[in-house]
Amino acid sequence: MSIVSPWKQDFPVFNADAYPNLCYLDSAATCLTPKRVADAMYNYQCYSHANSHKGLYYLSANVTEKVEYARTRIAEFLGASSLNEIVFTSGTTESLNLVAYSYIETKITSKSNIIISAAEHHANLLPWQRLCQQYGASLRVAPLNDHGIIDFSQLVTLIDSDTLLIAISQSANVIGKFNPIKQICQYARQNNIITVIDGAQAVSHGNINVDDLECDFYAFSGHKLYGPTGCGVLYCRMGLIEQMRPYQVGGGIIDNVSYQSSHYLTGPLKFESGSHNVVSIIGLLAALDYLNDISWQAINAYLERLSGYMQKRLAELNFIHPIVRSGDSAPYLYSFQMNKVHCHDVASMLDIEGIAVRAGHHCAQPLHKTLGINASVRVSLGLYNDHTDIDRLITGLTNTYQLLKIE
Ligand SMILES: Cc1ncc(COP(=O)(O)O)c(C=O)c1O
Incomplete structure (x- = not known):
C-alpha cells in the first residue's frame, strides 16, 4: 500500500546530514519542527526581538502586539470565548501545576478528594498527589475499561x-485513545466539580x-x-481566572506595588510574571498557521489512514502484543511489548x-504497574510519516526478534 506524506518535505531534519534516512516514530x-516554524522564530529573533508588555517604543510595542495576537489565535483554536481565558506557560507541566497552586490549593481541605484516571x-x-498529601485529601483513580479508555460508569462511582x-x-x-471527556466534564459541571483536561x-x-466540552x-x-519547546498554554474558563492567585510572582503582573503589599492585574497576565518566551510563542503561532493551512480534516484523515496501515502490519507480527486491546486503537499511537525481548533492547x-x-x-509508571508490566515500546505518528516508515519498522522489529529472542 502506498501512503506518502505530502508534508514530509516541510521538515528540514529529513535532509540533515547527521541523521540520514531518519524514521521518526516518536511524535x-x-x-518535529516544520521549516516555516523555524523560519518564523529565526526572523523574529534576528529582526524584531524586544521585550513584550514593557517598552513604549515601536519595537517593543510590536512584540506585545504579536504576543496578544497569538493569544487571540490560540483562543480561536481552542474555541474559547475570550483571549482573556488564555495563559501562556512553559508547557503542559507548568499549566497543570499552575492550576494546582493558583486555584486548587485555595480550595482543598482534608475532606476533599481529587479524581484522576489510571492512565x-x-x-x-x-501535582494532585502532592496537594493531597500536603492537605490530607484523598486521590482517587478511575479505572480504564477493556478498550483502554476511562470507564465513565466507574468514574461516577468515585464521585461524592x-x-x-x-x-x-x-x-x-501510552494508550492514546480518546476519553469521553465531554461526558465527564458535563457531569462534573452539573455537580459543581472542577475539571482539568x-x-x-x-x-x-x-x-x-472548550466551550462545547x-x-x-x-x-x-x-x-x-x-x-517549539518552552511554550505552552492553559485555558482557564472565564469566572475562574478572577478567583485564582498567581503561584509565581514578579515583574509584569501588578498594577500597584508598595513595600507592604501588591495588587495584581486581572486576566491572564497575572500568571505570566517575568519576560514572555516570545520566540516560542511566535513559533507556536507559526505552527498553528501551518496546520490550519493544511487543514485539520486533511491531517486527521491522513493519520487515520496511516495508522490503519500501521495497526494492520503490526497485527501480523505474532511476537508483538499491544498493551491494551487493539482493534479500535488510537489513530496515531501504538504501545506494545515484544515476546522475550526487553523494551529497551x-x-x-x-x-x-x-x-x-x-x-x-x-512517565506513566502507575499505568504500567496496573497493567502488570514495567515498560512498553511506543510508536507514534506525525505528519511526516508514511508507509515506508511502517515497513521499515516491521522489518526492524522482525530482525530484532530474530536476533534477540531467548529460546
Ligand atoms: C499526556 C501528557 N501530559 C503531559 C505531558 C507533559 O508535557 P510537557 O513535558 O510538554 O510539559 C506529556 C508529555 O509527554 C503528555 O504526553
Whole structure:
C-alpha cells in the first residue's frame, strides 16, 4: 500500500546530514519542527526581538502586539470565548501545576478528594498527589475499561459531595485513545466539580472546543503541536481566572506595588510574571498557521489512514502484543511489548537502523504497574510519516526478534 506524506518535505531534519534516512516514530514525545516554524522564530529573533508588555517604543510595542495576537489565535483554536481565558506557560507541566497552586490549593481541605484516571502522565498525577498529601485529601483513580479508555460508569462511582476536581487526559500518552471527556466534564459541571483536561496528546488532532466540552481548564504544550519547546498554554474558563492567585510572582503582573503589599492585574497576565518566551510563542503561532493551512480534516484523515496501515502490519507480527486491546486503537499511537525481548533492547536495535521509537514507562509508571508490566515500546505518528516508515519498522522489529529472542 502506498501512503506518502505530502508534508514530509516541510521538515528540514529529513535532509540533515547527521541523521540520514531518519524514521521518526516518536511524535507523542515531541513533534518535529516544520521549516516555516523555524523560519518564523529565526526572523523574529534576528529582526524584531524586544521585550513584550514593557517598552513604549515601536519595537517593543510590536512584540506585545504579536504576543496578544497569538493569544487571540490560540483562543480561536481552542474555541474559547475570550483571549482573556488564555495563559501562556512553559508547557503542559507548568499549566497543570499552575492550576494546582493558583486555584486548587485555595480550595482543598482534608475532606476533599481529587479524581484522576489510571492512565495519566506523571504531569497530571504528581501535582494532585502532592496537594493531597500536603492537605490530607484523598486521590482517587478511575479505572480504564477493556478498550483502554476511562470507564465513565466507574468514574461516577468515585464521585461524592467532597469531590473537588477531576483531572484527566483527553488522550493519554501510552494508550492514546480518546476519553469521553465531554461526558465527564458535563457531569462534573452539573455537580459543581472542577475539571482539568490534559490535552498534551490530543492537541495535535485539533478540533478542540472548550466551550462545547464544558471543561474548566485545558492544558497543552507547543512542542506537541509542531511548535517549539518552552511554550505552552492553559485555558482557564472565564469566572475562574478572577478567583485564582498567581503561584509565581514578579515583574509584569501588578498594577500597584508598595513595600507592604501588591495588587495584581486581572486576566491572564497575572500568571505570566517575568519576560514572555516570545520566540516560542511566535513559533507556536507559526505552527498553528501551518496546520490550519493544511487543514485539520486533511491531517486527521491522513493519520487515520496511516495508522490503519500501521495497526494492520503490526497485527501480523505474532511476537508483538499491544498493551491494551487493539482493534479500535488510537489513530496515531501504538504501545506494545515484544515476546522475550526487553523494551529497551527493542528501541536500541531499531535505533541502529535509524528508527526512533520510545521505550520505557513513558512517565506513566502507575499505568504500567496496573497493567502488570514495567515498560512498553511506543510508536507514534506525525505528519511526516508514511508507509515506508511502517515497513521499515516491521522489518526492524522482525530482525530484532530474530536476533534477540531467548529460546
Ligand atoms: C499526556 C501528557 N501530559 C503531559 C505531558 C507533559 O508535557 P510537557 O513535558 O510538554 O510539559 C506529556 C508529555 O509527554 C503528555 O504526553
